[in-house]
Amino acid sequence: MIKTFIYQLSETILRGEEMSWKRGAYPEFTLEDAVATLFLLKTPRGRKQISEDLDLGEGSVRTLLKKLAKLELIESKQKGHYLNEKGLNVLFQILTLFSEPAEVEKVENMPTYALIVKNPPQFKSIDLRDEAIRYFAKGAMILVYKAGEIVFPEDERPLKETLPRLAEDLKKLSPKEGDLIVVTWAENRADAIKSAIHVALTLKKNELPKEILEVGE
Known part of the structure; x- marks a missing residue:
């Protein structure tokens, strides 16, 4: 019975970790995510849409957007986040590559x-x-x-x-x-x-x- 309880507890923990990951509890992203986000934000997009487009947790997207905003590459309005003039210039430089x-x-x-x-x-x-x-x-x-x-x-x-x-x-x-x-x-x-x-x-x-x-x- 003790072994059964431990097994069930382990399964619950693993399921919880998986669910947390899907909810974006671990705010991690890559340079590839950042570049892909710049391409997406040529038109305004909300955080949830970005999360779905990149298959990236919402927590990770939130952190990524905060960094882009801190670097003054994006701005936000009711319709979502979008590239400002500086962000568009950075995107243009990427497109030359x-x-x-x-x-x-x-x-x-x-x-x-x-x-x-x-x-x-x-x-x-x-x-x-x-x-x-x-x-x-x-x-x-x-x-x-x-x-x-x-x-x-x-x-x-x-x-x-x-x-x-x-x-x-x-x-x-x-x-x-x-x-x-x-x-x-x-x-x-x-x-x-x-x-x-x-x-x-x-x-x-x-x-x-x-x-x-x-x-x-």
């Missing part, structure tokens, strides 16, 4: 997002794919735009030969010669978006505006 993740043709029937990394440094595709998976993606493709085609950098094989609909979607992102294209997919939309951002940050973190880097400090 990589684009906002865009939803594209599904891969493996999962939510799939893509972004363009501009003027990429030298990279190894396998390392970048590993980074995406480490950040909760189920899979990733690292592609480049070369001579008017989206190709795999290892052998310059055109993506359209195997995934023509995805290749067509990616061309709508208007890549330029030499651009790197990150495609990530995951079981939920938030993980697909943030894993793509994670790959971009792996390549471009050192070029980010200091204001966004300060959010994570």
Whole structure:
């Protein structure tokens, strides 16, 4: 009976911890969350909506928004939080490095997002794919735009030969010669978006505006 009671107590504690996490009792967030939030706040959004969009606890979102406000990047009104002039300037600087993740043709029937990394440094595709998976993606493709085609950098094989609909979607992102294209997919939309951002940050973190880097400090 004592063992049964201890087991039930342990289960209750674990369920309580899980519920607390879902309610956002642990205010933790990543640089990827901060960048994704800047993209979201081009239009006003409430804290609950941000929490749902990023699959992030409301406590974490509250802390993140407080930091963004302290850095004078966002303001609030009845409709929600939004980027002010300084915040829009920081976002513009980020967009000179990589684009906002865009939803594209599904891969493996999962939510799939893509972004363009501009003027990429030298990279190894396998390392970048590993980074995406480490950040909760189920899979990733690292592609480049070369001579008017989206190709795999290892052998310059055109993506359209195997995934023509995805290749067509990616061309709508208007890549330029030499651009790197990150495609990530995951079981939920938030993980697909943030894993793509994670790959971009792996390549471009050192070029980010200091204001966004300060959010994570």
